[in-house]
Amino acid sequence: MNLAYGAIVSAGILAVAVYYGVKMELFKECLTTFGDTKVSMYQPVFMFIDRVGFSLLAVFIGQYSFGSYILLGWVTTYTVLLAISNPYKRKRDYYRSLATQAATILILCLYCCLANSPADIPASIFTVAPLIVLAVLMVNLANNCTFVIIQIR
Numbered sequence: 001m002n003l004a005y006g007a008i009v010s011a012g013i014l015a016v017a018v019y020y021g022v023k024m025e026l027f028k029e030c031l032t033t034f035g036d037t038k039v040s041m042y043q044p045v046f047m048f049i050d051r052v053g054f055s056l057l058a059v060f061i062g063q064y065s066f067g068s069y070i071l072l073g074w075v076t077t078y079t080v081l082l083a084i085s086n087p088y089k090r091k092r093d094y095y096r097s098l099a100t101q102a103a104t105i106l107i108l109c110l111y112c113c114l115a116n117s118p119a120d121i122p123a124s125i126f127t128v129a130p131l132i133v134l135a136v137l138m139v140n141l142a143n144n145c146t147f148v149i150i151q152i153r
Contacts, residue, residue, distance in 0.1 A: 006059070010052055017048035033093060040087035050078045068115045072108040079105060096147045103140040107133050 020027055024041060034040045054074055061067035079101040088094040114129055 010056075013048055013052055017045045020048075021045050033089065034087050035089050037087075039085050043085075043087035046081075050074075065116055068108065068112045072105065072112055075101065075104050075108055092147055092150065096144060099143050100140055103136050106136050 020030070021042065024030065027044070030044050031041075034043045054071065057067075057071055057074055061070055079098070082101060083098060086094055088097065110129060110132060114125070117125070
């Protein structure tokens with residue numbers, strides 16, 4: 001049942017990405033956010049592919065010891081491509097996106113360290129780690145809220 005549900009959701013997300021690629025003029029917000037180059041105009045499709053690809057990788061290889069490193073590699077590769085392509089019209093959107101990706105990379109690095117730590121690691125690490133993740137997420141939330149407030153003004 002879960003596999004069928006996942007397939008339906010994935011097919012729906014893929015359908016939206018294909019629809020965007022065909023009828024991108026209907027997505028007015030994307031046209032004002034992203035640049036005029038081919039790579040920039042298809043950035044929402046790349047984001048869909050990134051999200052679906054990451055989710056599928058997490059499901060299928062997340063439980064293996066090497067899975068966290070592959071997930072980290074996936075996010076790092078997407079971040080580097082995002083940094084190189086700079087698909088946004090405004091610099092603040094570009095920096096906000098990079099900051100969000102950096103927070104993701106930081107959390108995945110922490111997960112890689114904890115997932116492959118030795119058995120004799122102090123238990124207090126597992127108490128502090130969620131607090132670190134929470135702090136990173138709160139800083140990221142504050143950063144995104146700041147950019148939204150700036151955009152509203």
